Amino acid sequence: MPDLATKTITTENVKKEVANNIYFGPIYPNQVIGGLTVPRFRTSINEKSLSRIALASAHKARKPSVILKDFLYLSGAKVGANGDLLAKNKITHIINISPCRNFFESKIPISLLQKYPNWKSPKYLRLYVKDRPEENIEKFFNVSNKFIYDAKRDGGRVLVHCWAGVSRSASLILAYLMNQYGCTYNRALNYVKKKRSIVEPNCGFCLQLSKYELELMRTLGIPIDGISGTKRKYDEVEFVDIINVNVGSVVEEGERNVFDWGTKGIFDPSTYRYNKMRKLI
Template identity: 30%
Template structure:
């Protein structure tokens, strides 16, 4: 069954597309297939434009980083702007097609992920994007409906999802690694309050979360090589996780991969780019954090980018926010006699 979602935008399963006559009934001019298999050439109707985007209905299918969501939105937009009627379909018109149409609705009407899906359900009640797709729609919303490499690279929410879904890169040579590798530049400390999905309870994966979301006082800090004083990272590049006992782990300096590092392999050592002093090590596959003596961690951190505290000098300053706050007054104790 073909259902109209918006003017010129429809959703269906593969059966209606292969049957042919339902397309003519609804004056369909464009067909977008978001599936594992394209519409066979011998089943295509003349005067209808067919476009195929490969995607599996799996919760770990990356529609954002893989480009499928952006490509789908662009195709629907172009078809509608040309005055055509576009049908988006997957296998049964429940998850993949609904996700792409929801993304289009979100961008067009500035809807939240939840509101867009509910809007589509009014016309097609059976739609139900899988959990991984819905999370990506929420990420799309947090990116203000824009998908590009820079936006994804700046999204902690997207990085956390990549880590938890198994989409984190296996080495620094993969295109996906560009999303994780950061430039050495100091942004406003307030940006550390960016969107986060929270702390994972899983013992297998630790999400990247900013210090502010763990209840820390925000500080604009920078880490320098203990030997030559070359700046290595700023406070915004620090990542934190919680030990299995729920307390914040303070083991070494765990930071995001940086462009000055040679992290092209699966794992290796980290050296100062100026004096070549050994500072730590990295592993794209992650490692089990041992924690400090007396405070064992045992959480698996992915990716693992660790600098030894003895090799780094940290310089901390108050954030602009803290400097604007009035001095905290001490409350006198009340003594009851």
């Protein structure tokens, strides 16, 4: 006869497992971005119904927020479902971290092709986490950074969208700006808020971004709370946030990237080395 206590514990474990996964659908197929495998995730169980809602309201969508001119855009799902806005802004790459499907991955409606004959189906990176503080969005930073970096290298334009364009998609864009331009989390957040005032990552995502900032700083050898980094090479270090540099400003050495991206195009604190700090003349 089975132990009643064991049976009770097993039942409770099952209930917890069901509760934890009640908002998740099937596991998304494997994706490889520039040699990086996308961490495992499940899609939303409401993907179909929410996709229909986004499509039905897509005509009400306003243009996406321009984070970096002619390159990086931020929005909610309605923009991701609006082919006219995507084509007008010449979007070539989309990071979809919403609970909706990839709207234009397989084909483009004939009506859109007639209006925009040169526009092609965007390249997608599909991700998903619930917009809850306990969710792990940091696990996607490397693959999303790589995806955006590769799009820029190829002369593309990237839209990052979640459901509302407030928390999840904003967090991925903040991680990219911190990584690519050496911004602190607060500086990147203030900059993005100027472009899209409703941006507000949830408290859990804020903590993960702050942790990510520390990882970047330690790799650069910048002292953190009196503890020197392991790779410090300079007596003085000055951050220059290229996204805040005025047009016409001169940048020493002509450097466009803070980090030496090597051949993979992403910054991994355990692998990549610091290239050159820049300062304005």
